[in-house]
Amino acid sequence: MLSSTASDNSIGLIGAGAVGTLFAAAFCHTHKPFIWVVRNPQRRQELDALRMVVGEQQLKLALKTATIVDSIQDLPSTNWLVLAVKAHQVQPLVDQLQQPAVNLLVVANGLHDLAVHLGLLYGGALVADGRLITTTSNELLIGALPGASGDPGVLPDVLAAPWLQASISDVIRARMWHKLALNCAVNPLTALLDCPNGVLLDSVTSPLIQGVLTEVDAVARRELGKQWPNSTRGLTADLHALIETTADNSSSMREDLRAGRETEIARLNLAVAAAGLRHGLPCPLNDKLGNMVSLLANRGTP
Ligand code: KPL
Numbered sequence: 001m002l003s004s005t006a007s008d009n010s011i012g013l014i015g016a017g018a019v020g021t022l023f024a025a026a027f028c029h030t031h032k033p034f035i036w037v038v039r040n041p042q043r044r045q046e047l048d049a050l051r052m053v054v055g056e057q058q059l060k061l062a063l064k065t066a067t068i069v070d071s072i073q074d075l076p077s078t079n080w081l082v083l084a085v086k087a088h089q090v091q092p093l094v095d096q097l098q099q100p101a102v103n104l105l106v107v108a109n110g111l112h113d114l115a116v117h118l119g120l121l122y123g124g125a126l127v128a129d130g131r132l133i134t135t136t137s138n139e140l141l142i143g144a145l146p147g148a149s150g151d152p153g154v155l156p157d158v159l160a161a162p163w164l165q166a167s168i169s170d171v172i173r174a175r176m177w178h179k180l181a182l183n184c185a186v187n188p189l190t191a192l193l194d195c196p197n198g199v200l201l202d203s204v205t206s207p208l209i210q211g212v213l214t215e216v217d218a219v220a221r222r223e224l225g226k227q228w229p230n231s232t233r234g235l236t237a238d239l240h241a242l243i244e245t246t247a248d249n250s251s252s253m254r255e256d257l258r259a260g261r262e263t264e265i266a267r268l269n270l271a272v273a274a275a276g277l278r279h280g281l282p283c284p285l286n287d288k289l290g291n292m293v294s295l296l297a298n299r300g301t302p
Contacts, residue, residue, distance in 0.1 A: 009154050009158075010035075010080070011078055011080045012035045012036075012037070012075050012078040012081045013027070013034055013081075014037045014075075015037075015083060016036070016037075016038040017084065018124070018126050018127045019084045019121060019125060020036075020085075021050070021125070022084075022125045022134060022164065023107070024063060025132065025161065025163070026159045027066070028061075028063055028064055028065050028066060029160075029161040032065055032158040033065045033066075034065060034066060034078075035066075035069060035076060035078060036063075036066045037071065037072055037074070037075055038069075038070065039070060039071060041070070047061075047063060047068070049130055051132070053131050053133045053134070054136060054162060054163045055136050077102060079102070080105060080152075081104050082104075082105045082119075083104065083105070083108070085106075085107075086108065086252075087108045087109050087110035087264040087267035088264065088266065090114070091114070094114060103148075103149050103150025104116040104117060105117045105118075106118055107120075109183050109268065110180065110264055114145060115148050116145055117142055117143065117144050118142070118143060118144075118145055118172050119141070119142050120169075120176065121138060121140050122139040122140075122141070123246060123249075124249045124252065126249070135246075136162055140159065140164060141167060141168075141169040142155055142166060142169065142172075143169040143171070143172025143175065144172065145176075146173075152168060173224065174220075174227050177216070177220035177228065178230055178238070180216060180220075180272065181216040181217065182235070182239050182242050183264075183268050184212050184269050184272060184289075185200070185239055186239070186242070186246075186251055187251045187264070187265075188253060188268070188269055188290065189203075189208075189289070190251040190253065191251065191253040191256075191257045191263065192296065194258075196247065196249060197242075197246045198247030198248060201240070201243050201247065204236055204240050204243065211285040212289065214232045215284075215285055217230060217231065218281050219272055219276045222281060253265065253293065257296060262297070263294075265290050265294055265297070266290075268290070269287070269289050270287070270290035270291075272286045
């Protein structure tokens with residue numbers, strides 16, 4: 001890590017997958033300078049010609065305010081560091097950064113127990129054929145997990161773009177479990193069925209999805225007590241709405257399986273099943289779905 005003094009509101013970004021690129025595009029849209037760690041050389045090359053598709057609109061992705069570096073060692077200290085990475089990459093990265101002064105925003109699925117600000121993305125993006133494909137309905141909730149440092153008030157403004165609406169939540173732990181519940185239904189099923197999110201729309205009231213949501217709801221209630229404002233019924237309605245707005249999306253877990261990458265299943269359904277066990281609440285459906293995804297992942301892609 002280079003030693004330079006972090007000026008107020010300076011921003012670094014780690015992660016150049018679809019979500020990281022969505023954020024980079026938003027910083028450029030608001031003319032916010034930022035340092036972007038893009039470790040993959042092929043990805044760095046592709047960025048020059050990347051175009052953006054937002055709903056029906058084609059945009060040129062001009063990464064004018066980005067300073068791209070190729071390793072974390074080249075990242076100067078910044079006031080904020082945004083990690084747009086997979087759930088299982090968060091802890092190793094935080095350990096590697098060893099930069100306690102930085103304010104961290106972690107944008108990832110799953111359960112997290114770190115002193116960071118958490119970003120929950122209700123939406124998604126896909127990089128395919130030299131295009132970053134997304135919609136206008138991505139919502140990002142930002143909130144502090146216990147012990148997080150820094151005031152994230154500046155972040156929604158520098159991320160405001162036609163494809164991203166960011167806001168601050170003061171109940172982020174409850175929201176983390178809420179998003180987890182929805183991911184526990186959408187991600188493994190779209191990965192196992194190899195289908196876009198929209199295919200699940202007619203099945204949100206099926207016994208399988210209802211069972212998954214009921215299990216997560218019970219564990220979340222035990223974890224959060226009165227701070228858990230949801231019910232299986234409310235989760236069902238929210239799941240329906242999320243599937244509707246992300247109908248054409250290919251879920252991150254489906255994409256991970258297809259690309260032969262490690263999936264986030266250990267941080268989603270299997271994490272719920274493990275938390276359930278600790279509370280004496282068996283979660284057979286989350287456990288089985290989790291194991292099926294693990295089996296498929298271990299079998300590898302053809
Ligand atoms: O978070 C997602 C993911 O794919 O990981 C959803 C919201 C389900 C969008 O696909």
